[in-house]
Amino acid sequence: QPIKPWGGRFTEATDAFVERFTASVGFDYRLYHHDINGSIAHATMLAKVGVLTDAERDQIITGLEEIRAEIVAGKFNWSVSLEDVHMNIEAVLTQRIGITGKKLHTGRSRNDQVATDIRLYLRDEIDAIAKELTRLQQGLLSVAEREADTIMPGFTHLQTAQPVTFGHHLLAWFEMLQRDYSRLIDCRARMNYLPLGAAALAGTTYPIDRAYTAQLLGFTAPTENSLDSVSDRDFAIEFSSFASILMMHLSRFSEELVLWTSSQFSFIDLPDRFCTGSSIMPQKKNPDVPELVRGKTGRVYGHLTALLTLMKSQPLAYNKDNQEDKEPVFDAIDTVKDCLRAFADMVPAILPRKEKMYEAAKRGFSTATDLADYLVRRGVPFRDAHEIVGKSVGYGVQTGKDLSEMSLAELQQFSTVIEQDVFAVLTLEGSVAARNHIGGTAPNQVKAAVERAKLSLAAR
Ligand code: ARG
Structure with a gap:
């Protein structure tokens, strides 16, 4: 059994179940790269401020890099009784490099x-x-x-x-x-x-020099x-x-x-x-x-x-x-x-x-709003235009015809202001092309939006 890094005041061993219950190494081992990077930065800072000697710092860094290589190679033996990734790495470091390993945790807590x-x-x-x-x-x-x-x-x-x-x-x-x-x-x-x-x-x-550690680890x-x-x-x-x-x-x-x-x-x-x-x-x-x-x-x-x-x-x-x-x-x-x-x-x-x-766009009377807008352009108030188009749609449902498939005479049953030019607005192409402003569905607007979007990705 490895000795607990915090075992000094304890008089009996941890209950076996409690040991498993409180351990996190089963999942926090994932942090090993970042734990080692953090420890290296900490040791580097401790040496800079004179708490560790340069030789101690180098010994710690070499030891940690060896451990990293072992973990990467799948050769590191994780121990549940050492609780978490932090104490596993520190304990093995100390086994390897001796007393200097015990100095790494100076001025730091888990x-x-x-x-x-x-x-x-x-x-x-x-x-x-x-x-x-x-x-x-x-x-x-x-x-x-x-x-x-x-x-x-x-x-x-x-x-x-x-x-x-x-x-x-x-x-x-x-x-x-x-x-x-x-x-x-x-x-x-x-x-x-x-x-x-x-x-x-x-x-x-x-x-300690926290600004230095922050700089070493790329923190703001x-x-x-x-x-x-x-x-x-x-x-x-x-x-x-x-x-x-x-x-x-x-x-x-x-x-x-x-x-x-x-x-x-x-x-x-x-x-x-x-x-x-x-x-x-x-x-x-x-x-x-x-x-x-x-x-x-x-x-x-x-x-x-x-x-x-x-x-x-x-x-x-x-x-x-x-x-x-x-x-x-x-x-x-x-x-x-x-x-x-x-x-x-x-x-x-x-x-x-x-x-x-x-076909689906054609079947669903999707240009009904375009017909209403057409009537409005010819002086019909929007609410009346809505009603007229509603009636035309009802007729289309009964006869199985889309608005664009009705004859001019059929459409004129519902409003006499409708003329031959109505068919231009009843096409799907005409309908989308007419929504021609920023954020609209017109093809040229879509192409312009794609260009703007590409620029925004390029600026990342
Ligand atoms: N494994 C612990 C966690 O994930 C590390 C910190 C433990 N600190 C403590 N004093 N028990 O939070």
Whole structure:
């Protein structure tokens, strides 16, 4: 049994179950890179201020790098009785380099150490997530550009509303992800302050140089208050909020893909490599990827709720409760990365069935508003125009004709101001082209929006 680094005052061994119950190494071993980086920076700072000699610092760094290499190679023996990643690494360091290893923890506590590690870890993961989010957005832009003229029905209440372009629809998803990206970057900036130096809760009596450690680890500055530093987990909650909102967006996106691949819609096809079959029904091709992304949204919401509840009512400063922050954060990271990867791979491969989209837009009287606007331009008050078009639609429902399929005489039954030029506004092409302003669905507006969006991605 390894000796506990905190065993001095204890007179009996830890209960075996309690040892397992309180240990976190089973999941926090993931922090090893960042724990080692934090320790190296701490030792470097201690040497700079004269608490360690340069030789001691070098011995510590060499020892830690050896341990890192062993962990990477899968040769490191994690011990549950050493509780967590921090004490496992420190104990092995001391076994290796002897007395100098015991000096590493000078002026530091696991409380400020773990707060530092998880920020360093999350910061790297945020950078990876930002890249993947950008890749998905690039995919959306390339499809939006290609499909700027492709007409589909736009919906409200999931009932056909007005024609839109497929490119415009894709850009709606793009915009959601733009906000997600900016939330992610905000979260990173607010989180990027160094807790190390807060020690257990009150600071330390050594002449530490926190600004130097912050600089070594790429933090903007040291945190201001030691009590807050060891007890704050806002950044984990903020990250989970970002992740939850992102997943909410991806789930809406998923839901539309699932609907659109159904034979009832048939708006798109997904390549076989993103789908799976049924073990009983030979005809099936199921959109598992979007379904699973939709489903995984729930666990990420769960992690946000878990973290908010974990922090609620905790007195200052550090409490062991905080050990429970890791699994939700890790799983939120893994889930978001997987879902973004799946979507970034899949989106450029979406195959639109343009004729089906076009037919659906035609069938649903989607140009009814255009007819009302036409009547208004000829002096009919909008409410009367609405009524007239409503009657025309009723007639279309009875006779099975779209507005554009009616003869001029048929349309004139409902209003005598209608003339031959009405057919120009009743086409789907005319309808989308007329919404020609920033944010509108006109193909040239979609193309301009894609150009602006590309510039914004290039500026990241
Ligand atoms: N494993 C602990 C955690 O995750 C590290 C900090 C423990 N500190 C303490 N005083 N028990 O929070």
